[in-house]
Amino acid sequence: MNLLRLVIDNLVRNPMRTILTSLATMIMVLVVTGVFSILSFLAAATTEKAENMKGIVSERWQIPSQMPWSYAASLKEGAPYQPGDLKVAPKDSMTWSFYGGSTDSNPKNRSVNTILFAFCLEPQALLTMMDDLDTLKGPPRKDLEASVAKLEQNRIGIILGRERAKSLGKAVGDRFTVYSFNYKDINLEFEVVGLFPPGRYDLSSAIRGDYLQSSLDAWSREHNGQLHPMAGKSLNLVWLRLKDQKIFSQVSDQILTNPSFTSPSVKFETASSGVGTFLQAYRDLIWGMQWLLAPAILFTLSLVISNSISINVRERRTEFAVLKVLGFRPWQILLLVLLEALLVGVTSGLVSAGGTYLLVNNVMGGLRFPIAFFGSFYIPEAAWWWGVAIGGGTAFVGSVFPAWSARTVKVAEVFAKVA
Amino acid sequence: MNPEYVRVLHVHKWFRRGSEQVDVLNDLTLQVAEGEFVGLMGPSGSGKTTLLNLIAGLDRPTSGEVWVKDQCISAMSEGQLAGWRTRGIGFVFQFYHLLPVLSAYRNVEMPLLLLPLTAAERKERVLTALDLVGLADRVHHRPGQLSGGQQQRVGIARAIVTDPDLIVADEPTGDLDAKSAEEILALLCELKTSLNKTIVMVTHDPRAAARADRVVHLEKGQLVTEPTPISAAM
Numbered sequence: 140m141n142l143l144r145l146v147i148d149n150l151v152r153n154p155m156r157t158i159l160t161s162l163a164t165m166i167m168v169l170v171v172t173g174v175f176s177i178l179s180f181l182a183a184a185t186t187e188k189a190e191n192m193k194g195i196v197s198e199r200w201q202i203p204s205q206m207p208w209s210y211a212a213s214l215k216e217g218a219p220y221q222p223g224d225l226k227v228a229p230k231d232s233m234t235w236s237f238y239g240g241s242t243d244s245n246p247k248n249r250s251v252n253t254i255l256f257a258f259c260l261e262p263q264a265l266l267t268m269m270d271d272l273d274t275l276k277g278p279p280r281k282d283l284e285a286s287v288a289k290l291e292q293n294r295i296g297i298i299l300g301r302e303r304a305k306s307l308g309k310a311v312g313d314r315f316t317v318y319s320f321n322y323k324d325i326n327l328e329f330e331v332v333g334l335f336p337p338g339r340y341d342l343s344s345a346i347r348g349d350y351l352q353s354s355l356d357a358w359s360r361e362h363n364g365q366l367h368p369m370a371g372k373s374l375n376l377v378w379l380r381l382k383d384q385k386i387f388s389q390v391s392d393q394i395l396t397n398p399s400f401t402s403p404s405v406k407f408e409t410a411s412s413g414v415g416t417f418l419q420a421y422r423d424l425i426w427g428m429q430w431l432l433a434p435a436i437l438f439t440l441s442l443v444i445s446n447s448i449s450i451n452v453r454e455r456r457t458e459f460a461v462l463k464v465l466g467f468r469p470w471q472i473l474l475l476v477l478l479e480a481l482l483v484g485v486t487s488g489l490v491s492a493g494g495t496y497l498l499v500n501n502v503m504g505g506l507r508f509p510i511a512f513f514g515s516f517y518i519p520e521a522a523w524w525w526g527v528a529i530g531g532g533t534a535f536v537g538s539v540f541p542a543w544s545a546r547t548v549k550v551a552e553v554f555a556k557v558a
Numbered sequence: 559m560n561p562e563y564v565r566v567l568h569v570h571k572w573f574r575r576g577s578e579q580v581d582v583l584n585d586l587t588l589q590v591a592e593g594e595f596v597g598l599m600g601p602s603g604s605g606k607t608t609l610l611n612l613i614a615g616l617d618r619p620t621s622g623e624v625w626v627k628d629q630c631i632s633a634m635s636e637g638q639l640a641g642w643r644t645r646g647i648g649f650v651f652q653f654y655h656l657l658p659v660l661s662a663y664r665n666v667e668m669p670l671l672l673l674p675l676t677a678a679e680r681k682e683r684v685l686t687a688l689d690l691v692g693l694a695d696r697v698h699h700r701p702g703q704l705s706g707g708q709q710q711r712v713g714i715a716r717a718i719v720t721d722p723d724l725i726v727a728d729e730p731t732g733d734l735d736a737k738s739a740e741e742i743l744a745l746l747c748e749l750k751t752s753l754n755k756t757i758v759m760v761t762h763d764p765r766a767a768a769r770a771d772r773v774v775h776l777e778k779g780q781l782v783t784e785p786t787p788i789s790a791a792m
Contacts, residue, residue, distance in 0.1 A: 141671040152659040461655045464616060465669045465716070466644030468637055551617040554651075554728070555607070 142471070146478045153451070157483060160447040164487035165494075168529050172495045174433050174504055175525055176518045181425065184414045192387050193268075193410035194472075196377040196394060198403050203237075205372035208352055210400060212378040217390040218397040225389055233264035233379040234348055236373050240319035240326070242307060252306045255317055257344040258295065259351045262290040265298070268378055272338050279336040286333020294350050296332035302341035303502065304334055310400040322369050325354050341504060341515060378410070437533055444537030448480050452541040459545045460553035473546040480538030481531055488530020492522045563724065564590035569622030569632075571608055571779075582608045583619070584779040592723070595750045595757040597725050597770030604776040605762045607728055613758055614647055614726045615639040626724060644672045648717030648755075650727035654709040656701040656716075662688065663697045666715045673720065678695045687715040691745060707738030714745060718755070721730055725749065727759040743769045 142525045148158045196214050197204035211234050217227035222249070236259035243253045265287050267273055275283060290296040300311065309315060311331050318326045327350065330350075335343060351373065381387045394400065394407045418425065452459075459472050467475075496518040499506050505515030571583040590596050591681055592718045598606045611617040612624050615631045624632040631642060643649075656665045670680045688694055690781055692713040701709050710730060717725055727746065731739035749755045750771075759770065767773045775782040 145671075147661045148657075148664075310593050334631065457655060458657060461651070462668075463640065464614070464649045466672050466720075468640040471672075530717075551608070551611045554611070554616075 146475060146482055147473075148541070149479055150265070150482065154472075155452065156447060160444060162363075164440060164445045164534070165491035166485055167436050167443075167533075168488045168491035168526050169495050170530055171433055171436050172492050172518060172522050172525055174428050174436075176499075176506060176522060177340040177516050178425070178429055178433075179519060179521070180516050181414075181418060184411065192381050192383070194379045194381055194387060194390070194407055195405050195410055195528060196379070196405050197375070199406040200403065204375050205369075206374040206403060208374045210405070211377065213397070213399060214394065214405075217379060218400065219398050220393070220399070223469055224393050225386065227379050227381070228389065229261075230263065230267045233260050233268040233378040234374060235260055235376040235378065236345065236348055236351055237321065237375050238317075238319060238325075238351055239321045240317035242315050242317055244316075244318045245327075246320075255303065255307065255348045259346050259348040262287045262345075264378075265290075265345060266502055267342075268380060272336075275336060278296040282333070283336060289332035290345075290347060293330060293332055294347060294353075295328055295330050296347065297329040298333045298335060298345045300330055300335045300341040300343045301337055303344055304331065312384050313407045314390060322351070322367070322373075325351070325358060325367070325369075326538070327351070327354060337504060338517070339505075339515070350437065353459040394514065414424050437529065440529075440533040441537040444480060444484065444534050445541060446537075448476065448538045448541040449544070451479075452476060452545045455545070456548055456553050459548045460550045463548065463550050469546040472548070473542045476542035477535065477538050477547045480542070483536025484530035484532075484537075485527050486530070488526035488528070489523065490526075491530070492518075492526020495526075496520070496522050561592055562589045563592040563594070564588070564758065565625040565673075566609070566613065566625045567625070569609075569612060569619040569624065571612065571617075571619050574761070582779050583612075586622075586776075587751050587782060588774065588781065590756060590758060592756055593750065593754045595747065595769070595771045596602055596603065596759070597638070597764070597767040597773040598758065598760045598769050598776060599764075599773055600776035600782075605779045607774050609758050609776065610726050610728055610758060615666070616648055627673045637780075643668060645720050647726065648714075648720065648725040650710070650725065650730045652714050652729040652732040654701070654706075654713045655732075656709055656712055658701050661698045661700055662693060662704065662712045662715075665701070665712055666719050669716060669720050672741055677781075683721075684715075685687060687719040691715045698718070703740070706734050707741055709744050710734060711745065716751075718749065718753075722755075722756070724756045726786055727757065729762065730759055731761065731763060739763070 196206075198206050215227065215229070215232040215234060217225055217232075219226050233236050237256060238259050239254070239256045241249045241253040242255065243249060257506055266284060272283060286298050290298060299307070304310065307315070311333060314328065314330045316326055316328045327346075329346065335341070335345075355367045355370050355373060359365060359370065379390065383388055391407045394405060462472060462475075463469075500516045505517050507515050566586060566588040569583050569586045570581070572579050572581045574580070582641070586605075586609065588609070598609060600606050612619055612632070613626070615624075615626075615634065619632050622632070623630055626646060629642065629646075631639060634642060656662075657668070660668070661682055666684045667680055670683060671756065676684070685694070688697055691714050693708060693711050693715065696704060696708060696712075699708075702714070702735050704712065710733075714730075727748070730746070731742050734742060746757055746759065747769055750757055757770075759766070
């Protein structure tokens, strides 16, 4: 307690240096917290689950996956084709098509405020198959259920993420037309029937899959039976939820051996593996963040702290000598310097990480970093102790040598120089 | 004569400067009696401060022994010396060396933090020490708010707060004006007479040395004369 009081006095003694060291620590902890949040989210998304697994069917040889819609019905059931094959329940499956376009018909006027990408799916799947939405509880769940019910009743309905609705300038009840750029001439009219709960789906939108398919059929009718160029490619992914690894393997066998899915052939993988495959394109970026950016920041932070404390120790050599004369043992001097650094590091780290958590999650509505199909990231609760660990750890590493130097101050030499 | 409190026996101290060996103390032997006030004088480089550092356990002799009371401090480890310094010795510096961020009270309290005392016991000792040096009304002042003489008084209070029997002072009046120097010397004499402290003081000032019971002159690392202790002669 007495030592802690002395530590605080020493930190207060040179407020400018303490504040600058603290600010440097806070800024670097902020950056590292952001990087770690993205990495931990991606790590969680690519970690295999043992139970309640999700699997993705996609085209085997092409990215992006583009399969004929005719595959959908069978794949949604797990592609059973022999007696005794397993059949996946409707609530445990979901088809995905991606529809993108702009609310402005003139391609030159496209901007982030006019563009919209939508998942085309079965409305009920929003409640049972979409990550984070399937575990929603309380009033947000009720709101989403109401929106889904409206989407089921309204073929042209669309559910928008809150940020997307804001950027488009649309509210519930508004109608608008989207001019597609991946389904040429399939320009769809929508009516906003609800909003996603705040969070992960802030930039997303969802429409009915059958609306897109019927629009493709209508295009064909208007063009004398000619198929739309995307007609055979309008199924992008099929999601299945399976109880465990054993059932996953069995369904996988069904899909991969079913002769109906040979042209194009398909593959079946766990969601985490699928996400991992999708993230392959970002492999270098993620590797750089994990192994270059984060370590470089931590190293720099240690250097900053070390430099600050080294200067401090050099200036206070006489003081340490006096403390030794008064009877302070070398380890107590070492502890004094370490504690000063740790107090700055831990406090700054906690304040920075906590501030980042509150700011990003509650004020900014997530960290905008579009990567794969993740639009924004949230700071996990673990960030609170990351801040403490990063600030404290780097402070410790940065202060070990200066503290050792303070510990080994030779009293006679110091006073010989003073005299 | 009082029993010997400090015994410096055949001490050599040398250090290397490049390839050259510099002898600072050369077969020096000195005894200081309990309750005696000894002044160390000599030209610069004569080894006064080195001798003081050896007596205070801040440095070690190259050979020879330093005994304080019944302990051979030259054979102690650094940790043992630190522990011994806490209770066994009070050090008064020429430049006071008070911690600038702390009040007079907390500067004096500093050595007590190393002892198993309650806050109330520490407070009692600190206030007694500050009262003894005449600074009872400057308890909460920081060093920057005190004059040089007052700072040195705080330094002396810090030196005596653990109630050591031995006080070593390295030119305690060297940075003070004549009036303040006189007050500090009077205070040191008071500590000797009232509290029976043994005092070893390095000084260049003959007026300061005149306050000592005995003055020891060093030259080139050796004692030049060692007059008869005044207390013994009386």
